[in-house]
Amino acid sequence: MNNIDDISGILDGMASELAELLKQAGRDNPAMVGIHTGGVWIAERLHRKLGLGDPLGSLDISFYRDDFTRIGMNPVVRPSQLPFSIDDRHIILVDDVLHTGRTIRAAMNELFDYGRPASILLVALVERDGRELPIQANVVGVHTRLSALQHIKLLGPEPLALEIKQGS
Amino acid sequence: MSNASLQLDAHGRLKHFLCIEGLNRQLLSEILDTAESFTGVTEQTVKKVPLLRGKTIVNLFFEASTRTRTTFELAAKRLSADVLNINITQSSTVKGETLLDTLRNLEAMHVDMFVVRHNDSGAAHFIASHVAPHTSVINAGDGRHSHPTQALLDVFTIRRTKGPDFGRLRVAIVGDILHSRVARSQIHALNLLNTGDIRIVAPRTLVPAHAESLGVHVYHDLEAGIEGADVIIMLRLQHERMQGALLPSEHEYYELFGVTEEKLAVARPDVTIMHPGPINRGVEMDSEVADGSRSVILEQVTHGIAVRMAVMSMAMHHHKERKA
Numbered sequence: 384m385n386n387i388d389d390i391s392g393i394l395d396g397m398a399s400e401l402a403e404l405l406k407q408a409g410r411d412n413p414a415m416v417g418i419h420t421g422g423v424w425i426a427e428r429l430h431r432k433l434g435l436g437d438p439l440g441s442l443d444i445s446f447y448r449d450d451f452t453r454i455g456m457n458p459v460v461r462p463s464q465l466p467f468s469i470d471d472r473h474i475i476l477v478d479d480v481l482h483t484g485r486t487i488r489a490a491m492n493e494l495f496d497y498g499r500p501a502s503i504l505l506v507a508l509v510e511r512d513g514r515e516l517p518i519q520a521n522v523v524g525v526h527t528r529l530s531a532l533q534h535i536k537l538l539g540p541e542p543l544a545l546e547i548k549q550g551s
Numbered sequence: 552m553s554n555a556s557l558q559l560d561a562h563g564r565l566k567h568f569l570c571i572e573g574l575n576r577q578l579l580s581e582i583l584d585t586a587e588s589f590t591g592v593t594e595q596t597v598k599k600v601p602l603l604r605g606k607t608i609v610n611l612f613f614e615a616s617t618r619t620r621t622t623f624e625l626a627a628k629r630l631s632a633d634v635l636n637i638n639i640t641q642s643s644t645v646k647g648e649t650l651l652d653t654l655r656n657l658e659a660m661h662v663d664m665f666v667v668r669h670n671d672s673g674a675a676h677f678i679a680s681h682v683a684p685h686t687s688v689i690n691a692g693d694g695r696h697s698h699p700t701q702a703l704l705d706v707f708t709i710r711r712t713k714g715p716d717f718g719r720l721r722v723a724i725v726g727d728i729l730h731s732r733v734a735r736s737q738i739h740a741l742n743l744l745n746t747g748d749i750r751i752v753a754p755r756t757l758v759p760a761h762a763e764s765l766g767v768h769v770y771h772d773l774e775a776g777i778e779g780a781d782v783i784i785m786l787r788l789q790h791e792r793m794q795g796a797l798l799p800s801e802h803e804y805y806e807l808f809g810v811t812e813e814k815l816a817v818a819r820p821d822v823t824i825m826h827p828g829p830i831n832r833g834v835e836m837d838s839e840v841a842d843g844s845r846s847v848i849l850e851q852v853t854h855g856i857a858v859r860m861a862v863m864s865m866a867m868h869h870h871k872e873r874k875a
Contacts, residue, residue: 447602451868462591492601
């Protein structure tokens, strides 16, 4: 596994990989959207590094989760904020940890309720095993394999740190 | 079982929503925060979220009310629930069906939530204590007792207009306090949020006995009552009150308690004007006040949808317990 203590170095690598990918694909003037909460922290840094024109958007996917009737409402749901029109835009969707893929499914559903983007790229700081849906990230900072009982969590916003916990 | 304990589950979360009494400040704030997050849904191209997809909500209205029913219906639809409107005054009671029979029939259709409006105090509570365990009941107004979602949207509107610190606010409620379920619920909600000074302003015939025990100051003179007020909430004067010798005439009420720009001079310059609607122009206030820049009467209507979305989604989540 990569050294997960050097998050700032990882982010530098992600930013240049993302810039190269956008260039190759000819996706001009993309807009970035972070998923609450950790995804927004990562997106803020990438947004700054890429110097994007539009302000950063944020999504709270609580109202789009597929497990609402099983685990109930999050105690704190922040309003989603997309300070630009989604229609025909190239969107960069950013999350901290890509695990089952369900969060990304919910986020894409929510994005489409705001409009019809031209394309969506997925960026994740950490990609781990345990996918339950056919969703993969275009840019990943750290690939890691964990047991089903282990959880990886991003702590922040300042400083950012990754923590691996043994679950029960 | 009291209303307060009936509406919460074992973890202190909403199961039904029947009255403001029995909520704690934390839960009230949680409802308002959730409502805040729903205000963004109207900015989406698709103005709905899939939260209550596949749930069935029945608006059970024993008393006519276009506005309240419409906002509940819209709130349910923006949560992607299926909604059925039943107006009982024109339906089964005419045929002699009892309330419980009506309820059992609807339950047999696997309804998940009832939104109840009834002219008897305690009706929503009665229904909540008789429904199947996994069915929620929301009170949309019962007799003179309670209209909790109206009170929520009022404090939500105040919070959005004046900020979260209610301790520094002077709020005057003007009008028929005696017959008003809205006023009772508002007073409870304002007290729960530690509002600095709650005043009720009304003719002596329209103030309940021992009103001070509700934690309010009572005024019988409009200008004394609204002096220095940050918020003035006017209540609708029901036409039928005119017949009970409680008031001489609408005109005299307007002369004494109708709010005009001139009388507002004693309130704070940034006073916020509220009314649950529908307004009697030229009775509770004149048009200049109702349509003026300090009026948030139409914002109240908009906020009513977000607040009802919050209450419905929070009460619906106790359903998970049967699946756990």
